[in-house]
Amino acid sequence: MPKAPALERRVLDTLWSGGTWSVRQVHAAVGDGLAYTTIATVLDRLHDKGAVRRHKRGVAWRYEAARSREQAIGAEVARMFARVDADPDSLLLAFLDQVEQTDPSALDRLEALLRSRRDRE
Amino acid sequence: MPKAPALERRVLDTLWSGGTWSVRQVHAAVGDGLAYTTIATVLDRLHDKGAVRRHKRGVAWRYEAARSREQAIGAEVARMFARVDADPDSLLLAFLDQVEQTDPSALDRLEALLRSRRDRE
DNA sequence: ACCTACTACGACAATCCGTAGTAGAAGGAG
């Protein structure tokens, strides 16, 4: 139904806030009147996709994110690079435009990152 | 069926190569043994989504991209920014990593772009 | 008046996602 998997994202956000979580805990954290089994299903599917890890704690599973938010963002960026592979320069341009528009001060941070990366070698 | 709309992308790539196209021409360009009506449908759906423009040429439609590839990339980048909105700095990092990994020389171009953008104001 | 090319519309299968119910196992309380 949704264009982007909104509920999965909310669950992941919860896990990314740190630690391991039982279904019940995630359910409480996400709230929104959703059924317990809805959260259980989402967690299960996330596990099938390899997005989360889990281990048994007694009868129940304990879940944690399989990759950090940073890694997930990295994968997202990689996917985008693959999608536009014919035209990397437009991507640089578009990226700068977006950064500037979202948060102009980020341009400075970007430049600092860039410099430190160059100096590192 | 597919995660990313592969055929729509191929059709768009064709249109992005320039000019206006009849269904028949796109069909020939995409090839791959697909039926003529398959291409017609894809073009039609692309039109519904506003991704392409069309005007009648006699009985037939002539299609062209509604936005340039560059604009499409910009929209893509904007979508990604929205998705990660809580953590823009990780995005900067991940972006640099990807640029470096894809094409190290692009880092220099990025820096040049950054500088020219800053000097422009 | 007929053939051809083109569009409009409908259809179907696969997949994803949100959402949830049910059955059954497992463990603690008496």
Place this chain on the structure above:
DNA sequence: CTCCTTCTACTACGGATTGTCGTAGTAGGT
């Protein structure tokens, strides 16, 4: 040992998206 609560596993369903076509009807040229 038996009952109640808690969890998981499995199944299901509806809506959306996409790939893929078929059919029917229309409009123009020969």
